[in-house]
Amino acid sequence: MDVSVIRPRELGDTELTAWRKMQMDLPHLANPFLSAGYSLAVDHVIDGARVAVLRDGSDIVGFFPFEMHGRTTAGAIGGWLSLGQGLVHVPGLKLDARRLLQDCGLAAWEFGTLVGDQPWFAPYATKRLESAVMDLSGGFDGFTGDLKAKGSKVVKQTRYKERKLGRDIGEVSFAFDVRDESSLALVRAWKSDQYRAMGRADRFAKPWVTELVERLHQTHDEHFAGSLSMVYADGRPVAGHFGLRSDHTLVTWFPVYDPEFAKYSPGLILHLHMAEEAAALGVQQIDMGPSIGWRYKQELQTRSHEVSEGVVRRPSAAGAAHWLRHEPVARARDMILNNKTLYGMADRTMRRIGEWRSRKRRGMLGVAALPAGGEVSETAAAFSFLV
Template sequence: MRIDVIRPGELGPAEVTAWRAMQRATPHLANPFLSPDFVIAMGEVSAGARVAVISEGSGPAGFFPFERHSGGVGTALGAWVSLCQGVVHAPGAEFGAEALLRGCGLHVWEFGCLVGGQPWFQPFEVLRQEAVVLDLAGGYPAYLEGLRERSPKFLKSTLYKERKLGRDAGELTFDFAVRDEEQFRLLRRWKSEQYLRMGRPDRFGRPWVVELAERLHAIDTADFAGPLSMLYCDGRPVAGHFGLRSDTTLVGWFPAYDPAFARYSPGLIQHLRMAEAAAATGIRSMDLGVGTGSEYKEALRSRGEPVTEGCVRRRSAGAAAHWLRSAPVRRVRQFILDTPALYGAADRAMKRYGGLRTRMRAR
């Protein structure tokens, strides 16, 4: 096994073609966060972005994107915003985690949303969760019928609110792929305000995240795009979503809505309209990310897909030093996630803190 570490922008056409072929040959790797487009865009906003090109015989056998930090510590590429991570590989390829990290010059690699089917990392998983997936392979009517069977009250309530919103505020329209930059800025403002209310860190408070999103929004090809979807009432935007899609998979990333319309649940209406539009374009599944603590995701789901969190460490002094720094924090976090009462208390505390920040900002 040969490993060559390069910057994402150094990927050539032949390597990108091989990368896409691997994604098509292995459906669970079709997630757009594993695409060369996302990796190349990350390389334009992160100085530490790298790709390990893994070769066996005459050509590439896999691609391992990661972000390099000091002390030989690596993380998943764009870990703060990425919703799918891992090695993109040819069918049947086999790797050793220790050899892979050594070839990348890393003592440690941390991951937070590892895709399934990565046995070389499995011994290092410490937290296993499920991403919520909407199955659109049979078309939107089939998905809606399944939703009616699984979550009848949820669907009935959402459709009622959709009709009421139309009566109260004007005709509802939807656009799956909005190119207007002003509306993109509006969605980001809604999302930043939502983070503030919830007491969460504002992703769009980081300039590199804004730049990344703008670069991805500008891409629109058959293999990859960053679609901005918007729901309108009488021409006024009331909810939206910015996500990423491959040729078969749409990933939910940044949903938000105008709080003035909150009582109509416009975000839920927008998700159903988006699923319908995505299915019409040939998208076979929508991945909404981990559903822990999210009632609307659990209501919408067709099935779950495993995602894991963990940390690969080589047998080295650098890896041992990293363990001493990070293990206690990771254990506390996992304990909270595994204890519903503690998770609920932490969530309520963050929302109270968010409410306080919102009121202070309004003064």
């Protein structure tokens, strides 16, 4: 097998067509984060984006997107932002993970949400999580029927709160594909406030993340698109979501709502409207990502699939050095995530830090309604994996 490593922007029409066909032939690769469009967008905002093109003779048999973290170490392209990672390939592909890394000039490759059916990387997984899915293969009525069959009252309760929102504030409306930049900016601002209030690291504090999201918002074709949806009450935005969509799958990425309307469960209202519209467009599933720590995902899911995280290391000096740098932190992280008591303590600590910084910032500026701000503390940053 021949492996050549290039930047995503160097992919030609032949490669892009082959990439799309592989995703169409294997539905578990339909995640839009595995699309060439995502790799191309990342390549425009960071310098380390790469893709290995795998050939067997004259045939292209796979694409392995990754992001350089050093001279010989890498992670998934887009790093911790990516909610779908792995190798895009033809059916029946056989290869060795360590040999692939060697051909790419890598000593280690870290993954965080590896999609299923990636047998080359499975032996290197250190943690497995269930990713919550809203199954729309039977249409929206099929989805709500599945929820009802498992004893859920979330649809009934959410519709009641939506009607109350309409009575109290004004007519509720929904837009599935919002293109104006001001709405995207509002969702980003809400999400930044939410991160800070929870004591988490603000994703949008990094300029390249904002640039990436803005670029993806402008990307819109039949196979891959940025998707911004909004819920309004009396014309006022109360909830929004920006994510990525392929012709098969919508992945939720940045769902958020105005906390002023929290009692109406605007996030659940948003998700139900998104599901109804997506199903009408032929989308088969909404993948909400790992459900650990998120009750709303557990309430809305009708099935799940496994994703995993871990690291592939080649037996080399660079691989050993990577192990020494990362393994102690990874073990401490797993200990907290696997212990409900420790997880709860870490989560509460970060929320208290967020509240303290919010009060401190409001006091300094003398503005009572100012959202939380400031840098995240070292303690909160250390547990930023809990988001």
